[in-house]
């Protein structure tokens with residue numbers, strides 16, 4: 001029996017999970033009307049782009065830019081399959097984005113990471129911020145900027161703690177940014193009405209295997225690669241340690257917290 005409805009068939013496939021939850025949050029927080037022209041930096045699996053395309057409707061346009069060619073191909077294929085006529089993704093580094101100056105009403109940047117440029121502990125720049133420079137060039141005066149970043153990723157923290165306890169020297173794999181730093185970045189760049197919002201979400205991975213596969217997308221060991229260092233017996237020990245956390249149906253719930261900052265470019 002085929003249970004899928006035509007609505008499901010036209011629902012774009014994304015990276016799912018937390019990406020979709022927080023993509024929706026970012027777009028909900030944007031106070032933008034239908035018909036706007038929006039740039040989505042780092043579209044990835046489209047978890048921000050798809051809700052944006054709904055929000056700005058048929059008279060609007062969402063243009064994604066993404067440096068990962070595989071993501072660009074996949075997301076454009078979903079856009080086509082789902083007949084989303086107002087959106088497209090380009091293979092392009094946002095820092096070199098080839099669009100006219102001040103040609104976007106809104107720019108979004110979901111989980112791009114700014115800590116290459118900015119030290120969120122000292123609240124000082126480490127180097128010139130080419131990405132914010134590009135955003136300021138592309139955004140219209142009074143245009144809206146919206147971004148998201150991680151504050152906590154319980155599942156990555158768990159892996160880090162577990163692997164460290166197994167004497168594997170590993171990376172923490174995410175860098176925590178903060179609202180204070182973001183307010184400074186945006187005020188230096190000439191934004192006003194800068195507002196931060198923190199949101200928490202819990203997501204249950206259907207199975208430990210599915211969660212483990214996601215975790216293995218991150219390269220954990222400081223030396224070597226996952227497949228050499230993280231052996232089957234380490235995986236079995238991880239599954240054993242997590243037994244007490246499983247839901248009745250064998251799912252594994254984790255929590256993540258994210259920061260969202262929305263700001264308006266000076267007139």
Ligand SMILES: C[S@@+](CC[C@H](N)C(=O)[O-])C[C@H]1O[C@@H](n2cnc3c(N)ncnc32)[C@H](O)[C@@H]1O
Nearest residue numbers: 019042043044047065066067068093094110111
């Ligand atoms: C963590 S993913 C987030 C995807 C999506 N924004 C979301 O919130 O679900 C970040 C994406 O940004 C892309 N990216 C990072 N820097 C970029 C840049 N300068 N220009 C375009 N894409 C970039 C990466 O390739 C990656 O796919």
